[in-house]
Amino acid sequence: MPRLRRPKRIVTKPAASRSTRPRGTSSSSVTATTAKNRFGQVLESAMRDGPVFITKNSRPQAVLLSVDAYTALTEQDAQALNQLTAEFDAMLLRMQAPGAREAAQAAFDASPAELGEAAVAAARKRA
Numbered sequence: 001m002p003r004l005r006r007p008k009r010i011v012t013k014p015a016a017s018r019s020t021r022p023r024g025t026s027s028s029s030v031t032a033t034t035a036k037n038r039f040g041q042v043l044e045s046a047m048r049d050g051p052v053f054i055t056k057n058s059r060p061q062a063v064l065l066s067v068d069a070y071t072a073l074t075e076q077d078a079q080a081l082n083q084l085t086a087e088f089d090a091m092l093l094r095m096q097a098p099g100a101r102e103a104a105q106a107a108f109d110a111s112p113a114e115l116g117e118a119a120v121a122a123a124r125k126r127a
Contacts, residue, residue: 029053032061 027050035042035054046052046064054062065073094100110118 027051027053027063029055029060032056035064 028045030038030042030052032054035052042052042054042064047066050066051069052064053060054064095104107115107118
C-alpha cells in the first residue's frame with residue numbers, strides 16, 4: 001500500500017513593504033509559483049485570513065480575495081456611483097427649471113465687477 005503524504009501547510013509571509021497596496025492593511029503574500037502549485041491552500045488562506053497578494057519578481061501582481069471581500073468592495077463603488085447619479089440628476093433638474101437659461105445668459109453677460117458682487121452676496125447668504 002503506498003504511503004500517503006500529508007499536504008504541506010501553506011505559510012504566507014507578510015506582503016513586501018514596497019508594495020502598492022494601501023498602507024495599514026494587514027495581508028499576506030505568496031509567489032506566483034506558490035499560488036500556482038498550492039492554489040487550494042492559498043485560496044483557503046484568502047478566505048480565512050483576508051487578501052493574499054500574489055507576487056512576481058518580488059512585486060505584487062494580483063490579489064486573491066474572498067467573495068465577501070469582493071462584494072464589499074464593489075458595493076462601496078455602487079453606493080458612491082448612485083450618490084453621484086442622484087446629485088447629477090438634481091443639478092440637471094435645477095438647470096431645466098424655468099428661468100435657468102436666462103440666469104445662465106445673465107451670468108455670461110455680466111462684467112467682472114458684477115460677478116464679484118454676486119459672489120459676495122452668495123457667500124453672505126451661506127454664512
